[in-house]
Amino acid sequence: MSTSEHKAPMAAVGSYESILPFKAIGLDVVVVTEENYDRTPLTLNKFSRDGYAVLFLEEELFARFRDEVDEINEYSDLSIIPVPDQKGSMRVGLESIRRNVERAVGMDIFGEK
Numbered sequence: 001m002s003t004s005e006h007k008a009p010m011a012a013v014g015s016y017e018s019i020l021p022f023k024a025i026g027l028d029v030v031v032v033t034e035e036n037y038d039r040t041p042l043t044l045n046k047f048s049r050d051g052y053a054v055l056f057l058e059e060e061l062f063a064r065f066r067d068e069v070d071e072i073n074e075y076s077d078l079s080i081i082p083v084p085d086q087k088g089s090m091r092v093g094l095e096s097i098r099r100n101v102e103r104a105v106g107m108d109i110f111g112e113k
Contacts, residue, residue: 011047013040014058018085022056032061041068048076056083 012022013030023029030043040061045068047055055078062069062082069080 008051008053010054010056011052012056012083013043013047014056014061014083015085018058018083019056027056028052032058040065044068044072044080048072048078052078054078055080057081059084 009028011028011030012019014032016031019029019031032040036043044055044057044065057069057080059082062080072078073080
């Protein structure tokens with residue numbers, strides 16, 4: 001199978017400090033501020049509709065808009081990946097992986113005994 005010259009785009013959404021590294025490597029970015037915070041679900045849906053493959057989303061936003069993220073994950077090919085901000089990880093990423101694996105295999109294989 002040959003590789004395509006057309007690659008699905010990737011993006012990052014979050015505070016300026018959190019997404020600056022993603023901008024530096026050429027990803028499309030949306031800086032979330034107090035003024036546009038409530039429009040985050042619309043932004044996520046736009047990336048989904050526009051055929052993006054991966055979206056890196058700041059953990060705080062991932063947690064706050066969890067219902068919207070879950071809906072997009074269920075009905076689109078966009079993979080939304082939580083990333084920590086400068087304060088450090090909220091462990092949202094690990095919990096997201098655990099939930100997705102549990103949904104895929106039918107049980108929590110990471111469960112503690």
